[in-house]
Amino acid sequence: xxxxxxxxxxxxxxxxxxxxxxxxxxxxxASAQEPLKIGFVYLGPVGDHGWxxxxxxxxxxxxxxxxxxxxxxxxxxxxxxxxxxxVIRNLATSGNQLIFTTSFGYMNPTIKVAQQFPKVTFEHxxxxxxxxxxxxxxxxxxxxxxVGGYLAAKMTKSHKIGYIASFPIPEVxxxxxxxxxxxxxxxxxxxxxxxxxxSWFDPGKEADAANALIDQGVDVLFQHTDSPAPxxxxxxxxVYSIGYASDxxxxxxxxxxxxxxxxxxxxxxxxxxxxMDGTWKPEDFWGGLHDDMLKLPxxxxxxxxxxxxxxKIIASIRSGExxxxxxxxxxxxxxxRLKAGETITNQQLASMDWCVEGLKAxxxx
Amino acid sequence: MDLDLISNILFAMVRTGTPLLLVALGxxxxxxxxxxxxxxEGMMLFGAVIGFxxxxxxxxxxxxxxxxxxAGMVLALLFALVAVYLNANQIACGLALTIFGVxxxxxxxxAWVGKPLVGFGTLAIPLLSQxxxxxxxxxxxxxxxxxxxxxxxxxxxxxxxxRTGLVLQAVGENPAAASAMGLPxxxxxxxxxxxxxxxxxxxxxxxxxxxxPMWAENxxxxxxxxxxxxxxxxxxxxxxxxxxAYLFGLASILHLVLQGLGVSIPSNLLAMLPYVATIxxxxxxxxxxxxxxxxxxxxxxxxxxxxx
Numbered sequence: 036x037x038x039x040x041x042x043x044x045x046x047x048x049x050x051x052x053x054x055x056x057x058x059x060x061x062x063x064x065a066s067a068q069e070p071l072k073i074g075f076v077y078l079g080p081v082g083d084h085g086w087x088x089x090x091x092x093x094x095x096x097x098x099x100x101x102x103x104x105x106x107x108x109x110x111x112x113x114x115x116x117x118x119x120x121x122v123i124r125n126l127a128t129s130g131n132q133l134i135f136t137t138s139f140g141y142m143n144p145t146i147k148v149a150q151q152f153p154k155v156t157f158e159h160x161x162x163x164x165x166x167x168x169x170x171x172x173x174x175x176x177x178x179x180x181x182v183g184g185y186l187a188a189k190m191t192k193s194h195k196i197g198y199i200a201s202f203p204i205p206e207v208x209x210x211x212x213x214x215x216x217x218x219x220x221x222x223x224x225x226x227x228x229x230x231x232x233x234s235w236f237d238p239g240k241e242a243d244a245a246n247a248l249i250d251q252g253v254d255v256l257f258q259h260t261d262s263p264a265p266x267x268x269x270x271x272x273x274v275y276s277i278g279y280a281s282d283x284x285x286x287x288x289x290x291x292x293x294x295x296x297x298x299x300x301x302x303x304x305x306x307x308x309x310x311m312d313g314t315w316k317p318e319d320f321w322g323g324l325h326d327d328m329l330k331l332p333x334x335x336x337x338x339x340x341x342x343x344x345x346x347k348i349i350a351s352i353r354s355g356e357x358x359x360x361x362x363x364x365x366x367x368x369x370x371x372r373l374k375a376g377e378t379i380t381n382q383q384l385a386s387m388d389w390c391v392e393g394l395k396a397x398x399x400x
Numbered sequence: 401m402d403l404d405l406i407s408n409i410l411f412a413m414v415r416t417g418t419p420l421l422l423v424a425l426g427x428x429x430x431x432x433x434x435x436x437x438x439x440x441e442g443m444m445l446f447g448a449v450i451g452f453x454x455x456x457x458x459x460x461x462x463x464x465x466x467x468x469x470x471a472g473m474v475l476a477l478l479f480a481l482v483a484v485y486l487n488a489n490q491i492a493c494g495l496a497l498t499i500f501g502v503x504x505x506x507x508x509x510x511a512w513v514g515k516p517l518v519g520f521g522t523l524a525i526p527l528l529s530q531x532x533x534x535x536x537x538x539x540x541x542x543x544x545x546x547x548x549x550x551x552x553x554x555x556x557x558x559x560x561x562x563r564t565g566l567v568l569q570a571v572g573e574n575p576a577a578a579s580a581m582g583l584p585x586x587x588x589x590x591x592x593x594x595x596x597x598x599x600x601x602x603x604x605x606x607x608x609x610x611x612x613p614m615w616a617e618n619x620x621x622x623x624x625x626x627x628x629x630x631x632x633x634x635x636x637x638x639x640x641x642x643x644x645a646y647l648f649g650l651a652s653i654l655h656l657v658l659q660g661l662g663v664s665i666p667s668n669l670l671a672m673l674p675y676v677a678t679i680x681x682x683x684x685x686x687x688x689x690x691x692x693x694x695x696x697x698x699x700x701x702x703x704x705x706x707x708x
Contacts, residue, residue, distance in 0.1 A: 083515040
């Protein structure tokens with residue numbers, strides 16, 4: 036007789052359970068329905084196979100890691116002038132809670148928009164201005180340049196090293212200095228020739244610059260621009276090259292010594308997690324070999340003993356035992372910038388506008 | 401400066417000027433017929449990506465070049481249908497074509513980014529390439545550069561010496577009169593636009609198969625626009641188009657070479673050099689305003705409809 040009652044009760048229980056479950060799943064789906072919206076502002080096209088390409092890889096790693104817990108948007112080909120501010124503001128007004136602006140020239144627009152959107156978190160790559168809701172991040176590419184400088188010193192025959200540079204900003208000057216420091220140590224007679232192309236991405240122009248440098252006797256080529264054209268030109272002309280931003284060495288299978296590869300994924304994942312947890316704080320994050328934000332694949336063009344030497348330098352930088360900018364370091368005018376044994380601070384690195392002793396090229400004023 | 405350096409500069413000048421020359425020749429023919437096509441950049445990029453994909457997939461560079469030309473013509477046909485036959489605003493259509501071409505090429509090319517390709521190598525002509533100074537510049541280039549020399553000669557000859565050139569000019573100057581004479585105005589314009597598309601496609605293939613053999617989004621980096629400006633500054637004269645294209649090439653190279661020589665001119669100023677030099681020279685050449693106006697196709701940019 037109690038059977039129907041039991042049934043009724045269990046039915047009630049079931050109902051209760053169901054509602055609870057529904058409620059829970061509603062709560063769950065509420066959080067699932069509101070993924071963290073993240074915006075990215077890119078300098079070049081995602082297909083540049085260089086700087087922007089690597090940021091896009093980082094974004095994809097982020098999406099892969101979080102799945103539908105995040106919803107990302109990116110805007111590519113955003114020039115560093117007036118349109119940057121408009122694009123960043125658009126991303127903020129369309130509900131993005133976290134915005135990555137991935138080039139130096141976005142610094143002032145980022146700060147400006149951040150003031151108007153105090154609840155949105157901003158992360159600006161390679162800049163030096165922080166605010167309550169703006170953090171900065173960059174890769175210690177100079178570590179890779181130093182290792183590249185070592186390779187160049189060991190591989191050059193003409194003792195002329197070329198550097199295709201974009202704009203004279205701290206990031207570029209820092210990297211040029213790092214190579215010069217390595218040359219000072221491993222091949223003091225080498226000359227580093229710097230050629231400014233005034234562009235981050237123009238394959239034709241980068242190839243022209245590579246040709247012009249090679250015509251002047253350069254036999255190891257660095258680039259601080261974003262297309263693989265210099266690597267390809269070096270391969271054609273039979274000189275060595277070192278790739279930048281992404282692994283470009285397959286463009287120069289017989290000549291490319293190493294690529295300096297940025298891996299932004301881990302940082303993007305970490306930052307998004309912090310924003311989700313509400314633990315994010317503005318910081319000036321410098322990621323290098325130690326943080327796996329920088330990778331240095333050395334190719335088989337490099338002979339084993341030289342490769343071993345490079346690996347040793349990489350290991351000592353990674354462990355923190357060695358810092359490329361360790362005093363005594365003088366600048367071009369002979370003024371002492373770092374005392375013997377003194378290591379440079381991030382602040383000094385971030386605002387670097389002086390060239391180390393030994394560099395013959397002048398920075399454009 | 402030693403001879404070697406000058407020879408290198410001249411060689412690079414031609415290499416750098418070639419894509420501009422090709423596009424500008426195509427646009428010149430197009431504008432001579434009275435059609436202003438601002439879609440050069442888009443057609444170039446589409447040609448570049450198709451040329452690269454075909455060459456990569458089939459291993460045949462020439463097939464890549466051929467299909468790049470076809471690709472440029474396909475976009476040009478779209479433009480002609482709307483701007484020539486439906487009388488839409490040419491400027492708006494041209495801009496739309498550029499935006500379309502940029503987007504379409506990035507979309508198609510995504511999978512081909514970062515793929516290396518062995519492009520056209522240089523082919524030095526024995527003996528001739530040994531001539532001091534000019535030898536390397538004229539006789540040690542790749543095949544597409546030689547092709548550009550030939551195309552320049554053909555376009556120059558057709559425009560200046562043949563009836564076809566006159567027909568083209570008549571259509572561009574006064575389509576109503578040309579039509580009254582029994583000339584098929586729209587068909588002439590269609591063919592001129594298609595030729596422009598073919599040249600832009602070829603220029604794209606030059607970039608992605610010879611100059612920097614690879615595909616990267618937006619790899620034209622504004623060259624289509626520069627070519628458009630060249631046509632205007634050359635005041636629609638074919639020799640001045642050649643002059644302008646190489647002058648631009650020369651100034652771009654000097655920007656780099658002077659730095660290498662340690663000339664202490666700020667590089668941003670040097671970077672302006674190609675633009676300034678080209679504009680100044682061509683403006684000086686065409687400072688006689690009346691004569692210049694004579695060379696501008698009178699009906700440039702104006703749609704034309706039979707019976708009007």
